[in-house]
Amino acid sequence: MIICNCNAISDREFSKVAQNGAGSIKGCFSVLGAKPNCGRCFTSVTKIIENARPQYEQDRSFEARKTKVSVA
Numbered sequence: 001m002i003i004c005n006c007n008a009i010s011d012r013e014f015s016k017v018a019q020n021g022a023g024s025i026k027g028c029f030s031v032l033g034a035k036p037n038c039g040r041c042f043t044s045v046t047k048i049i050e051n052a053r054p055q056y057e058q059d060r061s062f063e064a065r066k067t068k069v070s071v072a
């Protein structure tokens with residue numbers, strides 16, 4: 001579903017970049033190569049970022065453990 005009508009960006013696109021570490025509205029737009037315009041999507045984007053953060057933290061933690069194991 002399109003969340004940002006100004007840039008035709010979907011919830012899936014925002015979710016994907018947020019899960020890959022974009023932790024702010026500005027960061028998400030930047031990674032997607034877009035610029036925020038009217039701001040009407042900001043509440044939805046913020047919720048998507050908040051929902052994606054636990055997954056990002058879990059993935060990052062897993063990567064850190066994997067690195068420790070491979071270094072040892």
Ligand code: FES
Binds near residue numbers: 003006007041
């Ligand atoms: S709807 Fe996203 S900036 Fe306008």
